[in-house]
Amino acid sequence: MATIIILTLITLASADYWTDRAHLIASDSSQNIGSSIVLSDKERQVNNILMGAKFKEYDQGFANPETFLPAQHFFKSKSKIEESGVFKFIQKVPKGASLHSHDSALVSLEYLYNLTYRENLYGCVVNQRLRLHFFDSASGDCEWELIQDLRKQNSSFDEYLRSQLSIIVDDPEKEYPSITQVWNRFMQTFSTVFGLVAYRPVFQDYFYQALKELYDDNVMYIEFRGLLPEVYELNGTTYDPEGVVGLYLETLEDFKSDYADFFGARFIYAPSRSVNNKTADDYVTTATKLKTLFPDFIAGFDLVGPEDRGKPLVQFIPQLLRLSKSMKFFFHAAETNWCGTTTDMNLFDAILLNTTRIGHGYGIVKHPKLLKEVKERHIALEVSPISNQVLKLVDDLRNHPGALLVAGGFPVVITCDDPTFWGAKGLSYDWYMAFMGFASRESDLRMLKQLAINSLKYSAMEEEEKCDAFNKWELMWNRFLDEVLKSSVSKYFDCYTVNRVR
């Protein structure tokens, strides 16, 4: 009798245990990004297809850790990602908006490289670094030679040229032992690309292509940062900042008339942070003028350049307070591993200056109060996993702070930063890293849907425009669901639907 009572008590205790366990698991995952979404029947079917592919790939990684792609350097994982079923699925997802990328690195490396076949392009090597420029006939400060002549003269020139357009190397661990080397190369790459894309006809084709690549990646809208560099014609005509904005707008209109369902673009004026107070004053003047001239297209203001080496926001408080009256801010802050330094402190100033979003914010997870602030004040964090990996903040993306932000339901948007320079394209590669590297094995279609929603919600669009964008995005989303289900009958379903139980 006593034995029966004891066994019954243990069984009861055990039953309580499993109930408590289920509650605790549910309570924990209820905070993840996307957890508040309730999937429709159709979405659940699509989710089954997605999760079949995810579990297969994730569990293969668990069994053979060396095969898990978010833990590998992107230069090595890229081609394998392209074979991933999860990646192919993500490519099809209507991803909403691209909210953090830079003017000189918007297109695929292949497209950029092909631009070097244009007529009248000259090259000149200064300090072992290639400079590029279009001329009617070259002259001036450098021994310019036609790129087409250099190609003819030297069979290895093309390989060299290609190396100047990206930071891709065979052995990144060896060639970039620390952040210093990779950032040097990164900045040099900008300097090479600059002369190539600042030639007006190329400038416009290039921007058109940037929009096209996003469109093809199922992205409907972009807010990008730019320096508004001087754009030139062969005849010597140049464009000042207003003129350059005019070129963007002209190309955007062209693109929208060709692709009517592309939603639009906005521009964040983001000049260099490595300047003195006088130049910062000039920024205020230029930015204010641009906002007056192009109130819709100009989303706001930021400062760019190596954050650890440039000036922190705190150096420009008077200017930025003045500018805050007319402009939204989208500050880069704490793209760093150095907690408690001036770079890291940019987070405090960005938030105090009422920034609309934060570029990177890599260091924010070490600031509990700031985490609370961004959540309460709906300040989105623009998280660029691949950029942070290749620029040496983190190796294994499972250790990226984005993992916590995703788990804790923080206002996150996944962004691509400078995809050209590491051979990425569009948003899908970064979304893949977030979905496979940041998120739990269990995170599903709800996360992807929320990321798309976040990208529109945290954009600089006004409310009415946002509503319009959401409606258009929903149409795309429903079309996407139908397409997946249609294609799954033939090819998806067979290979993706695997056992869900671990």
Next chain:
Amino acid sequence: MATIIILTLITLASADYWTDRAHLIASDSSQNIGSSIVLSDKERQVNNILMGAKFKEYDQGFANPETFLPAQHFFKSKSKIEESGVFKFIQKVPKGASLHSHDSALVSLEYLYNLTYRENLYGCVVNQRLRLHFFDSASGDCEWELIQDLRKQNSSFDEYLRSQLSIIVDDPEKEYPSITQVWNRFMQTFSTVFGLVAYRPVFQDYFYQALKELYDDNVMYIEFRGLLPEVYELNGTTYDPEGVVGLYLETLEDFKSDYADFFGARFIYAPSRSVNNKTADDYVTTATKLKTLFPDFIAGFDLVGPEDRGKPLVQFIPQLLRLSKSMKFFFHAAETNWCGTTTDMNLFDAILLNTTRIGHGYGIVKHPKLLKEVKERHIALEVSPISNQVLKLVDDLRNHPGALLVAGGFPVVITCDDPTFWGAKGLSYDWYMAFMGFASRESDLRMLKQLAINSLKYSAMEEEEKCDAFNKWELMWNRFLDEVLKSSVSKYFDCYTVNRVR
């Protein structure tokens, strides 16, 4: 007049800005580990010395990232750490308790290696792995040869022998491309060391030395995990689990009579997790018996072995619920990067089983609800930075989840896991990593003091004993302050006191 008013308004806005900024910074850092401590005058002086050294080293890292030690692999940084002023300071700090280490890896590698010069030690290579055993005259299942003969016969034998006692290699990135290879080597090392330290006279000398090394590192108390393997005498006598506990206690008494101010030791019975239910039932029997026989010395129960490969806690719920009536738990949980897997789910079961502390808990930062639970329920996280680095969870320790736990004031203790196998010793190396790698540049003596306090607070000691330990620790702390101030007049002060302003 208008200009004056505008300028005044800007100045006022600006004044508000700086006040808000100071508040936000203070509010954020007020959550860090140690932030509630108010330093005495004497402590402030000592803190100045510490922070002089820290700022110098940290800012050197900021200027030259490749020199920053917590970002480098420990096999490469170790000798440089030993030259660090911050490390030398930390060695002197009375660190309280060591709360997570394992029976076979408690001493310095040098001491372990010297044990191989003992008489009657035989070696035998099976599957390219050295086995060690003491015999009167060897016989049995292996071609045993005397180690002293092997040494004479082959000049490179010693190098080979040394390689079998640790996981240290010249190029860890190359030799351990993923967690699989390093864990294989790690488990093989245990198998070699096992036969060496399970010989009764060595077993007792070894444990005495383990206490001595902690004592020399200014650690006053230890709770360590062990398997209670069969200990043997040359004459064939063996010790069962109770007998082995008896040997520990005998040695502990010897040590305490030699070093009266060493506070004590407790044992966590931690057998392998890679077992079936029948063996798990046997664990319950053994653990209950041990707790009855040695109620003070046995702190509690845990399960060990590769967590990703072994059985998760959820497989043993009935056994563990039974055991929970008589034992405290100290479960390893989520020593992993695989979020949402069975390994990661160990966190949920550990917490539901009311674990006293969590071993590692590396994955917990991706579980917002569990983070809340451990804080509210005072479940300490045993964080072992160097172990997690060398066993391939993270490279740059600034990306270790410990950084967030420190920033958010979670119940953290810094622990050393298996220092022998990577050439560490005591707690100071891991404390150094936490102080330089996890914490903000600004984190100071208050963090170190709180870590010491935490180690006693979250120990398995009963309240009265804890009070006694605190009182003894406080005496050591005050003596430490005096010693630093005394020595700083001559050597510390000159080299450490540098500009505090960045």
